[in-house]
Every structure is written in structure tokens, then in C-alpha cells.
Amino acid sequence: MSKRSSVAGRAGDAELRADARRNRQLIIEAAQQLFLRDGADVPLEEIARRAGVGIGTLYRRFPDRNALIHAAGLAMLERLAELAESAWREEPDAWHALRRFLRGALELRLGALQSVIEPRLHAAMRAAPELREIRQRIIVLVERMIRHAHQDGALRPDVEPGDIALMMTMHVQLPGAAPDERAVRRVVEIMLDGLRAGDQPELPDGAMPIGAVQPDPVEP
Amino acid sequence: MSKRSSVAGRAGDAELRADARRNRQLIIEAAQQLFLRDGADVPLEEIARRAGVGIGTLYRRFPDRNALIHAAGLAMLERLAELAESAWREEPDAWHALRRFLRGALELRLGALQSVIEPRLHAAMRAAPELREIRQRIIVLVERMIRHAHQDGALRPDVEPGDIALMMTMHVQLPGAAPDERAVRRVVEIMLDGLRAGDQPELPDGAMPIGAVQPDPVEP
DNA sequence: GGCTAACCGGAGGATTTTCCTCCAGTTGAC
DNA sequence: GTCAACTGGAGGAAAATCCTCCGGTTAGCC
Numbered sequence A, B: 001m002s003k004r005s006s007v008a009g010r011a012g013d014a015e016l017r018a019d020a021r022r023n024r025q026l027i028i029e030a031a032q033q034l035f036l037r038d039g040a041d042v043p044l045e046e047i048a049r050r051a052g053v054g055i056g057t058l059y060r061r062f063p064d065r066n067a068l069i070h071a072a073g074l075a076m077l078e079r080l081a082e083l084a085e086s087a088w089r090e091e092p093d094a095w096h097a098l099r100r101f102l103r104g105a106l107e108l109r110l111g112a113l114q115s116v117i118e119p120r121l122h123a124a125m126r127a128a129p130e131l132r133e134i135r136q137r138i139i140v141l142v143e144r145m146i147r148h149a150h151q152d153g154a155l156r157p158d159v160e161p162g163d164i165a166l167m168m169t170m171h172v173q174l175p176g177a178a179p180d181e182r183a184v185r186r187v188v189e190i191m192l193d194g195l196r197a198g199d200q201p202e203l204p205d206g207a208m209p210i211g212a213v214q215p216d217p218v219e220p
Numbered sequence C: 001g002g003c004t005a006a007c008c009g010g011a012g013g014a015t016t017t018t019c020c021t022c023c024a025g026t027t028g029a030c
Numbered sequence D: 001g002t003c004a005a006c007t008g009g010a011g012g013a014a015a016a017t018c019c020t021c022c023g024g025t026t027a028g029c030c
Helices: A018-038 A044-051 A055-061 A065-090 A094-107 A110-127 A129-151 A161-168 A181-195 B018-038 B044-051 B055-061 B065-090 B094-107 B110-127 B129-151 B161-168 B181-195
Strands: A170-172 B170-172
Touching: A018 A044, A018 A055, A018 A065, A018 A110, A044 A055, A044 A065, A065 A094, A065 A110, A065 A129, A094 A110, A094 A129, A094 A161, A094 A181, A110 A129, A110 A161, A110 A170, A129 A161, A161 A170, A161 B181, A181 B161, A181 B181, B018 B044, B018 B055, B018 B065, B018 B110, B044 B055, B044 B065, B065 B094, B065 B110, B065 B129, B094 B110, B094 B129, B094 B161, B094 B181, B110 B129, B110 B161, B110 B170, B129 B161, B161 B170
Parallel strands: none
Antiparallel strands: A170 B170
């Protein structure tokens, strides 16, 4: 057995020479930024350029666009899960945990990234159980936050998980560059204030359902 | 003077045969939908297809992509202005006007469309005074709504015009198709509740500035 | 320090996408 | 009924994107 072999932890990340592993990471980060800014069809060459590596390196590590989307989606879901878990673990109550989670998801634009690559991820999810598994973990945790926050009377009672999910994916695009951090933060705070229990009028029906990955759609 | 000539109302719309005018309108509507869904780089052929006209027809009416973006942007700004004006005219007070305006902008996705094509519109705006003029009219009206709503004590005092502008451009993308109307509506209502005057904590600094079209950036 | 397997960048040809003109046929307005 | 205006889409030009291949470089181990 070669010295390098291992349990092969997260597929692709282990068993690489140090420089290769570093570049792989740079590529994923660049991909996340560009997917977010330009959509999932952004030229791979541009991703390579932003990562500061050659196009050859990108192709060596990710044989096709789907592999890259898969990796970027996995990294994103892992950050989201980590965000939800630390919030739940460290905040004093469910409302604060939910608030921290939403702030993080919106400021890191994790939800927005999700909304951009999710269509492509759907195909991957059916094939890749680990993606489904992480996604499920996040859903369970957020649902738990909501349930407890309701019980505590901190979250307005008519808010449903689907509402939170939709808010997470809200995308702020501004002419040209990325929107100003601080300006977005203000809007997030306004939304959070709208979520607090109070004497608001009841929300209309029709919350978005959230749940498992849908079964295969019929081919067009 | 030919019988067809006229004051040439909105450029390009008048002096066309009925079928041509109808097709022109269909093209603009298709362009708005696709710009919103796929970004401002969507192939013109796809726009023609969705409009149900040939590619030749599209090119005859809009010599290049910019002309189409210009027309779509103009139509969008006109609807926004109309929305702001009717809200101001027909609602009993500034808060209700602002609420109606925001609901409309978010549900019609006018702000989102704006955010998609605004980068391209910027160039057009410098050249096209009528775009600047409409845009300015909207800004003035919304600022007036905010000012009055503040005076009435209905809008939380730390909300600034830039916050409203940013909320307008919020984009809800969902995997695949357009997001469900009713689900989005709920989130809009939550945001509106966050805007109402109450005992919320103060917003952090850093509201987005809004204003005139910026001067020409230096060429890269 | 020296060795070598693993890694790197990017030139460049193949492929796909997008553009945009042109013209034979159709239609609305008078 | 006439005809100027309009229509759709075929198809070649141009541009964008993909993706392989290989000479040169480097990390890791002795």
C-alpha cells in the first residue's frame, strides 16, 4: 500500500501533493465566486484565470463542468451546515441561532449561490448521496430552530420553513460589481425584524414547500 | 407630409404597421422575461423564438442588442414610474403608497429586471436623456413617499432611500423555473413588516447611496 | 543536494454558439 | 386590387468555448 494512500477522506482532496491540493481549493473558491456573479455557465477558462492557475490544471482536477459544480456545491453545503451547527450549538436560544444562520447565509451569499447552481446540482444530487445527506442535515436543523423559536414565542407564528428557505436564496444584484456588504446587512436586519413575533397581520397562504430532491422529471 | 407621419411619440413605436407594432411589443416582452431569467447575454435568437417571430424581424426592429436592452429598459422604467405614480395618487397615505409600490416592484420583478440590465443600461443612459429623466422621476417620488411616511411615523425612522432601492432589486431565484408567486408574496410581506415603525433596534450604518447615473468610468 | 513522480501552464486545433445579412414569399392599408 | 411594408429563416462569417497535449517546473523523499 502506497504511503500516500489513506481513507481518501473527502473524495479528491486527499492523496494530492501539497501544491495540487492548494490549487484545487483555489479553483473551487474562484468557481463559487464566478458562479455567483455570472451564473453556472461561466467559461471555465475564466475560473482558471481567477484562480491563478492554467486551464490545464483545472481540467486535470475536474474533468468536466459538472465535476466542478459538484465540488463547489459540496463546499457550499458544508459551509451552510457548519453555519447552522455552530449557530445551534453556541447561541443561547433558537431565535438567536436562526438569526445568526440567516445573517451568515445572506452575507456569505451562500443561499444565493445555492440558487444559482442548484438546478445543475439536482442531477448531481440524485447520483451523489453525500450531497443529499448534507442538505438533509441542514433542513432538519433549520426546521428545529424554527420549531423552538415558535415555542419560545420569539418568531412570528405564521412563518414556515419554506419562507426561511426562500429568504436565504434572495439574491441582491447590483449594477456591475457585488453589492456593498454594509448595505445588504441593513436589508437583512430589516427582514429579521419582520420575522420577530409581534402584532403583524397574518401572512397570506402559499409558503414554499421544502423537502427532498424531487424525483427525475420526464425528459423533454 | 405622409399621412403616417406623426409626432413620432415613443421612438420606434409609432409609424409602424399594425402587425409590426404588435411584433415589436412581443419582442420587448420576451426580452424582459429572458433577460430576467438568463441575464442580459441571452441569445437574440432565443428571444425571437419566444416572441414567436423570426430572427430577421427582431434584427429589423432592433439593430443590435443595445437597442433591445434600451427598449426593454424603457418599458420597465415606464411601468415602475406608472406604479409609483398611481400608488402616490390613489393610496390614502405615504406608507400605503410605499407599500403598494414595493409590492408591485417585487411581484412584477421590475427591480430584479432592473438589476440585471442596469449595467448595460448605464451606457445607454448617458446617451439617452429620456431614460435618465424617467429614472429621476421615480427616485423623486420614492424619496417623497419615504419622507412623508417618516413624518407620519409609519416608517421606521432609520430606513433610507437606499434601503428601499436595494430591497426592490432583490432577486428570488429558484431552481429551474420562476419562483412561486404566492411564496414570494409572503416574503415581501415579511420585509414590509420589518419596515414598519416599531421598537426595532437601530440599523447599522452604510445604506446604499442612490442617485444620478455615475460619470463615465475610465476605460480599462 | 540530488532524484523523480507528480504537477504545472498555456498554445492551439476542434467544436459549438452566436451573430446578422439577404431575399423569396406574405400581409395590412388604402 | 395594388403595393409598400412586413415576415421568417437559411446559411456563411465571426466569436466564444472546449479540451488535449507536452515541454518545463516543483514538492517530497533519500
